[in-house]
Amino acid sequence: MEPEDVDAVIPQQLEGRITIYSITGCIHCHRLKACLTNMGLPFVNVDVMNNSVLQQQLVEITGRHTVPQIYFNNVHVGGNDDFQNLTQEELDKLIDLVKYTPAPPDSPPIPQLEEAEENVPKEASRLSEFMRDMILQLFSEHITPDGKYINYKSMVGSAIFEEYCQLATQLQRLDLENLTRKEKLAFFINVYNALVIHGNIKQGPPKNIWQRYKYFNSVSYVIGGEVYTLQDIENGVLRGNRKGIGQIIKPFSKGDPRLQIALEEVEPLIHFALNCGVRSCPPIKTYTAQEIDTQLKISTEAFLDGADGCQIDVSKKEVRLSQIFKWYKIDFGGTDEKVLQWVFEHLGDSPKKKVLKQLLEQGMIKVTHLPYDWSTNALD
Structure with missing residues (x-):
């Protein structure tokens, strides 16, 4: 969805430091960080969930066992409720403090830079991680454990x-x-x-081929000053600017500034991470930049090991694959033989992989495609 018109938030330059101690999935932590982000205030987020040493330090210096806890330089404000209850005069004084005064030596401890998350609003990677935390909270509360169904209501x-x-x-x-x-x-x-879910909530899921075409070419966010539809994200950015289903031209022309953002090459594994809001799509998960390759590999193996991704009939020497391998055949090699080899290489160590290996050695395998269930993944 295109965001409503809002006044631009200009990130402030700080001589000092705002420090937040938090844990992933904490609603009060999300609210506090969202508030600071909307105010254009950069902060250092220290996730103490898996760090017992920091947890103990936090208790010792704050006298509290709850999160979030926020500091402006060495001034302890407290939790989210404490921050929200500040008067405008009190808030202005704290902002001036970190804006003009470097953090003193007795400011709260933070781990090494690579372990802390410095949330500077102008940096896409930082906002991405913040949005991921919020999406993770949404998913944990409204999506079934297997990632297949969503309680939109x-x-x-x-x-x-x-x-x-x-x-x-x-x-x-x-x-x-x-x-x-x-x-x-x-x-x-x-x-x-997240945009698919956002679109389904605001517009409702598409119900036929024409509505789906319109949906994926219209539901959009403005990112970096440019409009990105679902089609643009999938085929323009993640597939290295390749034509999508039903497209006669590439998403981005030579003069399109979004072309500079597109990946240099197609990333086939993304097909097992993107969920378009229907039942035959891969499960919904969230991804981190640090572990993205491993996470995509795991998601691909899980999808191929399932009945929706790949089925093998030994007696008929037939391999039935998801329609994804038909629609995006070029991404997996372009021929049945190359597609089968790709599937074999990306299957986890399982009985299915052993059977496929035997069929590949015998040759003359028939490739067919499984029905695709376009029913909404809404939880009834």
Whole structure:
């Protein structure tokens, strides 16, 4: 969805430091970080979930066992409620403190730079991680454990969803040009899956071929000052600017600034991470830039090992694959033989892989495609 018109939030330059101690999935942590982000205030987020030493330090210096805990330089404000209850005068004084005064030696401890998350609003990779945390919270509350079905009705009234919608408006001011390949993969996969859900909630899921075509070519976010539809994200960015289903031209022309953001080569594994909101799609997950390659590999293996991805009939020497391998055949080699070899190489160590190996050695395998269930993945 294109975000509503909002005043641009200009990130402030700070001499000092705002430090937040939090844990992933904490609704109060999300609310505090969303508030600071919307104010254009950069902060260092220290996730203490898996760090017992930091947890103990936090208790010792704050006297509290709860998160979030926020500091402006060495001034302890407290939790989210404490921050929200500040008067405008008190808040202005704290902002001036970190804006003009470097963090003193007795400021709260933070881990090494690579372990802390410095949330600078102008950096797409940082906002991507923040959005991922919020999406993860949404998913944990409204999506079935297997990632296949979504309770859209309950999500509509979710405070986290409303905060996510507000945060999505910040996408329009991002600078995407300096993202690495891994950062682009994680960022655009997470945004795609969230945008599908956002579109389904705001417009309702498409019900026929024409509605699907219109849906994927119209539902969009403004990212970095450019409009990105679902079609643009999948085929323009993640597939290295290749034609999508039913497209006669590439998504991005030579003069299109979005072409500079597109990946240099197609990434076949993205097909097992993108969920377009129907039952035959791969399960919904969230992805991190640091672990994206491993996470995509795991998602691909899981999909191929399942009945929706690959079935083998030994007696008929037939391999039945998801329609994904038909629609995007070029991404997997372009021929049945290359597609089968790709599937074999990406299957996990399982009985299915052993059977496929035997068939490949025998040759003359028939490739067919499984029915694709376009029913909505809404949880009844």
